[in-house]
Amino acid sequence: MEEARHWLPAAAAAALLLTVWGAAGVEVRNWGGDIATNCAEFVTVRSADDIVEVVRDGESYPAPVRALGSRHSNTKVIMADGGTVVNMRKMNAILGHDESKLTVTVEAGALYIDVSEYLQKHGLMHYVNTEFGSISSGAAAVAHTKDAAFVGEHGQISSYVVGVKIVTADGDKMTIDEDNHPELLRAVRSSYGLLGIVYEVTFRVRPLELIMLWHRTYTLDDFLSKLDDIRSSGTSVMIYYYPYEDKMTVEFRAYHNNPAVNASEPNFLLSGKPLSWWASLQFRVRNGFWGGVGPVFGRFINQMAAAPEWLTNGMASAFSAFLGLAGPFMSGGINYPPAQMHRYPDDTPQGQKIAFSLFSFPAHTFPDALRAYYAFCQDHLRRTGWRTSLPHVGYRLYRDHSSLLSHSTEDESLSFDPVTVPDEGWYSFLEEYNEFCAQWGGTPLLNQTPHLKARHVQAQEAYGKALPQFREVRRRMDPQGRFLTPHLRDLLGL
């Protein structure tokens, strides 16, 4: 085990660029750089026994004790002011897979994209292949995630966690899996470290399988009139929204051998095998957009704030129109789902970082909420002159009870997720956006929806119905509040 003060600058700076040591403690910042916590102790653990030692020794390692994955959350879920941050990143071993059970077991600090690369070498893949590959497996097991779900599948990574090993608040090691503790596992899947520190995760995986993808661009009216057909098309549905232009592009994806999909879709250019250079180019361009080109252009638009409004808006609209062309470019692609996964390294330049914020809506209220959302974005632009600089995105998830605080518990859900290069205008927009989404019965993600207030989270339409059960489990697992942070206590009413 390494304490911060023992392995100061050189190695530390390389490992955690945004961690600063001072007399009053250690400041840890998230990847985006906009959330900071001042903990008393910052400990890098290398084994489950190291974690046990930290949890048991309340004098040397004050509460709250908070595990840290790869610090990519854009909310206060990583906060441990005055407490202890347990850095999991050195516990990153891939422990092996089981061909017969179709599972893979990893240490909690292993990055999802590294696990994915391991799986592909063995002809396997995750069920949920988020575009974001830098999520740690521990966070993937206990925090909210999102991706467009394939038919009959889930769009949240933790739904495919079949077992975890944790260090409990007493400092004991405990195995929680589908066979032994199915109800507790449901709570763990959305527990944000409140029930214990996860040191090992077992994911259910599946054989590697090709998917095909294609795109259609709609006007808002056209999209809403066809939404039922889109939802029942037997494909996964991801949406790129252009709210200021009243348009959107839908990305449809289906397993290559899916008989439900109409094979006459015009874009199935390839049959059977991926054209590797083309498919690889498509995904490189797409990943390069989110990881670099998009944010750089978005920042350029932001920096032109002093220019006449017609010019900045015109440029942003032209940019969206250009992105509309990306649909045909990406269409006809046949590839493996993990190709969309992208690494967002610690040393990403500030200018290449994006910010976003997601709310999910039940499918039956989504059409009205979406129409109102477009009007809200346009009205906000008229009143303040501020608009997001990148397309918004959204995902369809099927109904999913796998975790206690799932964001699609009640119904199939669809989301909207504004994306931008952050500046001052973004933070004012967020305040209004949160109120707007809450009024429309939206459900936020605790690690991906910044500036939340307790009422947004505890509303009946959000997590209100599930919270009593979650509170009861948390009280039972951690009566002394060893893992309880003020932020999560207030947000979840614990």
Ligand SMILES: Cc1cc2nc3c(=O)[nH]c(=O)nc-3n(C[C@H](O)[C@H](O)[C@H](O)COP(=O)(O)OP(=O)(O)OC[C@H]3O[C@@H](n4cnc5c(N)ncnc54)[C@H](O)[C@@H]3O)c2cc1C
């Ligand atoms: C540029 C960017 C793109 C993104 N794209 C996507 C996307 O496409 N899809 C998606 O779903 N998400 C996306 N995200 C969000 C990201 O997946 C989440 O914020 C995720 O939680 C980050 O994982 P992390 O390892 O950095 O966790 P952290 O931010 O370090 O921690 C998250 C929470 O998990 C807890 N935790 C971490 N490890 C453990 C452990 N071992 N035991 C117990 N508790 C633990 C922490 O205490 C904290 O509460 C994106 C984020 C960024 C910055």
